[in-house]
Amino acid sequence: MLTFVKQGLELGVDTLDHAACYGAFTSEAEFGRALALDKSLRAQLTLVTKCGILYPNEELPDIKSHHYDNSYRHIMWSAQRSIEKLQCDYLDVLLIHRLSPCADPEQIARAFDELYQTGKVRYFGVSNYTPAKFAMLQSYVNQPLITNQIEISPLHRQAFDDGTLDFLLEKRIQPMAWSPLAGGRLFNQDENSRAVQKTLLEIGETKGETRLDTLAYAWLLAHPAKIMPVMGSGKIERVKSAADALRISFTEEEWIKVYVAAQGRDIP
Ligand SMILES: NC(=O)c1ccc[n+]([C@@H]2O[C@H](COP(=O)([O-])OP(=O)(O)OC[C@H]3O[C@@H](n4cnc5c(N)ncnc54)[C@H](OP(=O)(O)O)[C@@H]3O)[C@@H](O)[C@H]2O)c1
Structure with missing residues (x-):
């Protein structure tokens, strides 16, 4: 340890x-x-x-x-x-x-x-x-x-929409995000997880990044609320993947693509 x-x-x-x-x-x-x-x-x-x-x-x-x-x-x-x-x-x-x-x-x-x-x-x-x-x-x-x-990940998006992050933005308070990879569910093979994986990897391809975890962290870091992901792994290579996310930026268009893939329907 x-x-x-x-x-x-x-x-x-x-x-x-x-x-x-x-x-x-x-x-x-x-x-x-x-x-x-x-x-x-x-x-x-x-x-x-x-x-x-x-x-x-x-x-x-x-x-x-x-x-x-x-x-x-x-x-x-x-x-x-x-x-x-x-x-x-x-x-x-x-x-x-x-x-x-x-x-x-x-x-x-x-x-x-x-x-x-x-x-x-x-x-x-x-x-x-x-x-x-x-x-x-x-x-x-x-x-x-x-x-x-609070819990925030591509598979758990309530904080983006229920006022939680807006309130913290208003107060200039940085949230910590627990289960930023949805507790590992992001790597599952269910329809919802696969849709997010596909979109993240497509975006990653344009940035030369193939690691799903890195891309998922980068997506969280791209939000203006200055989210601090709290990762849950004892493996140093996972920490390296997380740290490397600091080098990747998302445009608003790319960010929304992941959001749309995660919710399974287009935005209004
Ligand atoms: N405040 C609260 O109420 C609350 C609630 C829950 C958690 N937390 C905090 O948040 C921390 C993180 O939560 P979490 O553990 O749910 O976070 P997480 O980072 O979303 O999930 C961790 C899981 O993802 C797996 N994983 C990571 N990268 C992977 C990859 N590239 N491929 C496959 N699997 C991968 C890990 O497996 P490996 O072990 O193999 O790396 C581990 O099982 C906790 O440790 C705790 O400190 C707070």
Whole structure:
């Protein structure tokens, strides 16, 4: 894992996305053990983690049901646990993983204030928030919410059309896109995926690029919202494919071609 992180840094990838609940609440500790092997790496990395999703697991036997917890007490506990498991002194970014439908924004704001003032967390954000929920939470929280981590890919386009990206553009806030390759479904052989593949590869041919993942990342990067794709692979060649997307641009016409292929019908 340490080698992977170092190779990623050489490619310019310095931001790593975690969540307390990943790997049944074990992933942060695994990463922390790798980071502890070379403490000098910490300052070069931007560590993002999330809190608020709970489900039964062996690490935390007291959790009996799948639920959200956005309380002051839980956010404080989860952030401190993430710092300890990741073996770092502070978190660069803490996101509320999902907004509980009965979340108390005053409690979230109190936790953020305390985490910020004690230097435990530098920046705050959210994940899977609608514009209304984002604006509501921002109105309570003293620190600027710096991102909304949402699902975006050619196969998951809601954010382009439901106001989510328009809101972030208006606020000049960069979204993080989870599952930018639709969790790997982009490579499937179903009709929808194949239509997107065909269009991306046709466009790629004119640019001398044959890698589907590179083209899909380039498509996301071409959007004016300045989307930051969060890739999900432990293979360094995949990271290289992603980094190479920075060299490819899409015209608006090409971008729309992929959009049309993905939705399976022409634009009005
Ligand atoms: N905030 C949230 O609610 C939320 C939810 C889900 C995920 N996330 C975050 O987003 C990250 C990415 O999500 P994701 O894992 O779904 O992302 P993804 O990058 O869309 O999908 C990753 C999958 O695509 C496969 N893949 C990549 N390139 C490929 C290629 N060229 N050919 C064939 N398969 C390829 C990978 O396989 P290999 O393993 O073989 O490379 C892996 O199985 C997660 O790790 C997590 O940090 C956040």
